[in-house]
Amino acid sequence: MEDIKDIKIIIVDDHELFRVGIRETIKSTYPDIIIAGEAGTGADFFALLKTVTPDIVLLDIMLPDMNGIDIARRVKTEYPNVKILIVSSENSSSTIESILEVGVEGFISKLNSPPDILVEAVRSVAQGLDYFGRDIAGMISRIYVTQKKTTQVTPEFTEQEKQIIEYCHKGLSVKEVADRLFLSPRTIDWHKGNIFRKLGIKNTIEMVRFAEKHGIINS
Numbered sequence: 001m002e003d004i005k006d007i008k009i010i011i012v013d014d015h016e017l018f019r020v021g022i023r024e025t026i027k028s029t030y031p032d033i034i035i036a037g038e039a040g041t042g043a044d045f046f047a048l049l050k051t052v053t054p055d056i057v058l059l060d061i062m063l064p065d066m067n068g069i070d071i072a073r074r075v076k077t078e079y080p081n082v083k084i085l086i087v088s089s090e091n092s093s094s095t096i097e098s099i100l101e102v103g104v105e106g107f108i109s110k111l112n113s114p115p116d117i118l119v120e121a122v123r124s125v126a127q128g129l130d131y132f133g134r135d136i137a138g139m140i141s142r143i144y145v146t147q148k149k150t151t152q153v154t155p156e157f158t159e160q161e162k163q164i165i166e167y168c169h170k171g172l173s174v175k176e177v178a179d180r181l182f183l184s185p186r187t188i189d190w191h192k193g194n195i196f197r198k199l200g201i202k203n204t205i206e207m208v209r210f211a212e213k214h215g216i217i218n219s
């Protein structure tokens with residue numbers, strides 16, 4: 001995958017120390033990511049969106065005036081081109097289900113995501129890829145495995161496609177899948193695109209959900 005230059009982000013988090021930490025780390029180490037603004041409340045964030053259009057919003061779920069899920073839902077309605085990466089310590093099953101319904105592009109945990117993981121997530125989302133930390137991906141799998149499997153006819157997949165689905169199910173990034181299969185990340189993206197077309201879906205989470213429900217991968 002080619003690098004995306006000048007990724008504009010807005011940080012929405014009510015903890016100033018957290019915002020400062022991200023801001024200083026990114027400014028000093030990752031010049032391709034530009035912090036276009038910060039907000040500590042939902043109201044401040046939507047006021048900021050009237051003057052700044054970011055590529056990605058780093059959004060906490062727990063804010064003093066609004067629920068982050070409601071914010072994400074409104075962004076998806078009013079600013080459909082803005083991508084959302086949830087960065088939160090709130091990762092209950094009900095929360096994960098809600099953010100999947102909204103259609104955010106990623107979710108990583110504050111509890112165990114160092115700066116390099118955050119930057120990897122930002123860059124992946126900027127390139128049109130979903131990014132969910134391994135702990136979150138595991139929760140997503142557990143959520144969907146509890147749903148009853150259907151008996152609908154499923155498309156035929158090559159063995160390589162099945163391997164890619166399996167690795168995505170385990171929460172591996174595109175680069176990690178590429179390393180496992182001795183292929184380039186671009187090739188993995190191409191295969192994933194074919195899988196998405198076969199299933200009539202748009203992202204990795206829908207692919208994992210379909211695979212779980214239809215028994216394509218082991219739970």
